Amino acid sequence: MADVFVQIGRIVAHRPRLTVSVWLVLVVLGYGFAVVGVHGENLFDRLTTGAPEVPGSQSAQGRAILDDADESGASLTLALQGVDPADADVATAMEPVRAELAAIDGVVAVIDPLGLPGGATNPAAAPLVANDGDGFLVVVELDPDLTDAEQADALTAVHTRLNQVPEDLQDAAPGVTGLVGGTALIIDAITEQVETDLRTGEAIALPIALIIMVFVFGGFLAASMPMAGAIASIAGGLASLLGFSYWIDLDSSVVNIVTVLGLGLSIDYGLLMVSRFREELHKLVDEDDGRSSRRRRGDGAVLTAIEHTMATAGRTVTFSALTVAISIAGLLVFEPPILRAFGLAGVAVIVVAVLSALTLMPALLALAGRRLIRPSILDRVPGLRTVLARTADVQTEEGVFSRLTGRVQRRPWWVLGGTLVLLGVLAVPLAHLELRNSTTELLPAGSTQREFVELLASDYTAASTPAVTVVAQSSLEEATAWAATLEELDGVDSVDAPTPVGSYVTIGVRPASDDPGDATSRQVVQEIRDLDAPFPTWVVGQAAAQIDFTDAVVARAPFAVAIVALATFVLLFLMTGSVVVPVKALVTSALSLAASLGVMVWVFQDGHLTGLLDFTPTGGIETYVVVLVIAFGFGLAMDYEVFLLSRIKELVDAGVPNDDAVRLGMQRSGRIITSAALIVIVVFAGFVAGKLLVIKEVGFSLAFAVLIDATIVRLLLVPATMTVLGARNWWAPRFLSRLHERLGIIH
Structure with missing residues (x-):
């Protein structure tokens, strides 16, 4: 398979200007269609909003009945x-x-x-x-x-x-x-907030990411290349979302969350490609005997370096993209349309990111050539030269990451136990997770529309919509007689007089709570549904939709988890030839996710850091946010797992003993993983600065998930585990080993 990547690199390297020109046209068209739109309607004009629901559920059926009967404008x-x-x-x-x-x-x-x-x-x-x-x-x-x-x-x-x-x-x-x-x-307020938050996030994330990459590479030229890939990916992602909006309904939050994912991954992939190219080009230049030899080899050295980069880093990027895509494609298993929209849009953005890495990056590398390994103008700044000498990528086999891994390998059991305890403590708040399906509560506290809704609820009780509404297919007399039984239910404060709506009757039920989605409201919904009504009924409202949404997610979750776990296992097996490494990767990623979700509950549900993050707690976590954090967080964890395993596997295949391979693999990939993780954290943190609560929850949670994975898991837990397992890391039954010899994807 490596030959395929070499061939792609060779084709692009021979036509770099044409490739860059094509991408430039695509970027202009992508931004143009997304911002200006088609027929005067841009992407943001086509977004929808509202409480997520499940087609065919009781709450959705009841809502459809009310919508059909409503003849008002x-x-x-x-x-x-x-x-x-x-x-x-x-x-x-x-x-x-x-x-x-x-x-x-x-x-x-x-x-x-x-x-x-x-x-x-x-x-x-x-x-x-x-x-x-x-x-x-x-x-x-x-x-x-x-x-x-x-x-x-x-x-x-x-x-x-x-x-x-x-x-x-x-x-x-x-x-x-x-x-x-x-x-x-x-709807307009939420859509405008999405657009504003997107601009805010990009304005914060892109400049900081560029500065980080300047320190990683030691110069602006190398640092600008992953940024170019990120800009191309954003344009392609936004254009893809516009296309999807004509096929499926896109919730307003899809744009920001999926754009953040594409931005982070494209920078990750560009970082890996540029770093590997510089490493390969350094090797080729160091092998030259003199200046005349370098002149004679000229572009040949650059072409060879690109081919080696594509055969190694290009393969790793593709594997990484596949693992992330598999994780996000698991959302397609779920019934709620909003989750399927995230799944489709997420996979589309990943495809754009990997295409950018495999075509635009080699073209830019070919154009830059040897300038990428020459001293930067920043090296002439005395104080900065010292800093860059420590932060810029180097060719040494020994460094911070190899020394850290060496310390871990001297006491692997202690490190293993300590990291497991720490992850367990971080996961504790997950035990009291409350799921929510909020509406206007997602808007910032200062929003006019949120203030308006809260004013109606507090000052105009008779005009406010009841938290729970029963739609009954009955006569007004029958509904009135049955409504008396609703007043006797636990948690019910009052029941409105039944009202005819077309051929149906609605009964407003007001729980003894000001929160339309809390445990009291959900209890009232469940009690009404458990009643043996003498006629067909449908219970609607925020709590009812929340129950139906959660039930739908729980029903399909085992299938989604099984599909993603199996596909990831197979992919990692084809990459490594081991059945132990994929299992280890799945378990460590699950522990990392549990810790991240625990911190999310502690912050957003329990209300810690409200001042720092500028939000008002809703008393729970949005149901689909939990699903998204699991899907996206698992994908990003696998992203870094593939980065690390690819280097370790290279060394093992070259005959390096397991412990040495882990230590050297950590040194060669640790800098890239840490830098990539830091940039992704900055990207997600940039969107935490926005005002929409759901974007804050996803941005903060994924940033923390990446932080945990890139530090506790990747730098401590993984090397400790691989040291404890030793040569057993690469074990597989004989029949699977023979299968890997025929089907395995190797360098």
Whole structure:
């Protein structure tokens, strides 16, 4: 298989300018399509948002019934505060406001308590008046038959006019304030936050990553190459996501999370390729006898170095990409569409990253040639020269990583036991994990739309949506009689009067809790579903959708784990010829993930580091975030496992004893693994600086997962384990050894 990579490297090295030009065109087109869009609609215009659900589940069926029965159009609501709805001057000031809103094209109704007969004293006005009487709601409904363009224009006009209402009422109610909210505005707020967070993350991550690579390589030229690959991967990834948006619904969080993955992997792969090329070119140059020989070999040395790089690092990159892709493809096993979207988009971005590493990187290496091993201009800076001498990649077989591994190998059992205890302690908080499916709680605390939703829930109880809603296929009389049994359930605070909705009836159930997704709300949902109702019922709401989503994930999780574990085992066996190494890799990665998830629970569920990370806890972890951290975290762990094993296996195949191979392999790959991990941590940490909670959870958790894997696991646990196992690391039954001789993928 190495011949394939050599051939690719040879083709690209002979046509570097053409290859770079093709990639440049693809990058421009990728960013152009994603940002400008097709037919005036860009990627961010096509994103969706909302609580994740499972098609065919009880909550999804109930929600579909309500959506089909709802014949109303879009609406916006203005919540006024600091105003007395019974004030006659306020009623007078509202008359022209009401008329102007009604005159906007597409508006079919303007509803407020002052426009009803008798004003705020009318019983029908109660849901529109604040609980303390110090405010009221103005609801503007649109024609349901409007086209998308007409609806967008109408919403913009209504939003603009509603924002002006507090100023119109200043003379009648000095100090009045208002918040405008609605489903359309919530979706826009989340989508805009995604776009803002993406720019923020890239602005933080890319410059810091470049600085790190300057210290790794000792110069700007070598450091810029992985960055070029990262930019190409982002462009390709965004273009891929735009294409997927015409096929499947893409949640707003997909863009940031998948882009972060592609950015991190492409830098990893570029780092490995450039480092190996410099190592190979150094060997060839050192073998030359003199300056004239170097001139005579010229581009031949560069071409040979590229071929060796592709046969080794190119193979490793491909293996790494396969292991990460396998892990993320496991998401396709799950039923919820949001997880499948992450799986498809993630695999697409990985493909772009590996294509960039195998084509763009060799082209850039060919163009740079011997300049990559010449002293950098930074070496002329006295103080900086000393630092770069310690941090830039070197050719010595002894160094920090070999000495650290040597210490581990002198006491492998102590290191093994200590790391297992440490990982176990970090995993302890995982025991009280609470899963959530949040909605507006994901927005930052200062978000207008989050404030609006919280205001409705606290000040307009009668107008707020019940945490639990029962959809009943029955007559109003039957539903009313049965509703009395709901009031007797544990955890139920009150039950709203049944309301006809088309041919169905809805019953609002309000749990004795302010949290629509906590244990009390989930208990109420389960108790209602356990009742033997005399007619078909469907329970909907945040808690109901949360239960259905979690059940769907748990039901498919064993299949996903089995498929990913088996595929990873087979791939690592084909790479190493061992059955012990793949099992060891799976176990150590599982321990690393458990520790990472434990820290995630401690931070985001238990509410530690809220000030540092600037977030408001929701009382749990988003269900799909847990699945994503497991899938992506496992893939990244395998990424570094492949980096390390490829070098150790090279040495073992060359006849180096196991312990020496582990020590030398750690020295040769430790610098790259540590540098790559540091860059990935920076990339993920850059997105923690964003405001959307789900992005914070994923970014922080994956950054910590990489930190644990690159330090505790990769530098301590793996060499200790491989030292304890000794030559047994490479054991396999005879029939599998014969199979590996025929099918194994070797250098």
